[in-house]
Amino acid sequence: MWGNAFLLSVLYLLVGIVVELLRRQFRSPLVERLSMALDSLPARALEVVHGLEPLRAAYFDGRISDLGVRVLFGVVTVVVIFLLALVVGAIMGVLRWAILRAASHRGGPPPA
Numbered sequence: 001m002w003g004n005a006f007l008l009s010v011l012y013l014l015v016g017i018v019v020e021l022l023r024r025q026f027r028s029p030l031v032e033r034l035s036m037a038l039d040s041l042p043a044r045a046l047e048v049v050h051g052l053e054p055l056r057a058a059y060f061d062g063r064i065s066d067l068g069v070r071v072l073f074g075v076v077t078v079v080v081i082f083l084l085a086l087v088v089g090a091i092m093g094v095l096r097w098a099i100l101r102a103a104s105h106r107g108g109p110p111p112a
Contacts, residue, residue: 005085009078012038016074025058 016038022031046052055072058064064072 009081012077013074042073045076045080063088
């Protein structure tokens with residue numbers, strides 16, 4: 001579970017770095033849309049915890065740079081991916097426990 005979450009986080013961050021480099025080099029609408037799509041996950045997560053408005057205000061007031069926003073979005077994305085992995089892992093653990101418990105009451109292992 002942790003390995004998958006780590007791999008997904010690294011992959012997401014690598015794609016984000018490549019897209020950001022492309023966005024700075026080539027101002028194409030496709031790259032801009034891809035950048036916005038990648039930013040939507042951390043932006044929504046910050047919006048849920050009421051952190052997007054203070055971040056927006058800090059950005060427009062000049063208290064945080066573009067790089068600072070990118071780093072914060074990267075950290076939020078990693079946290080979201082790890083939380084999702086934890087939730088999915090917990091659900092799968094509970095399902096496995098329920099199946100094994102039901103099988104033990106029937107007197108044998110679950111069918112393959």
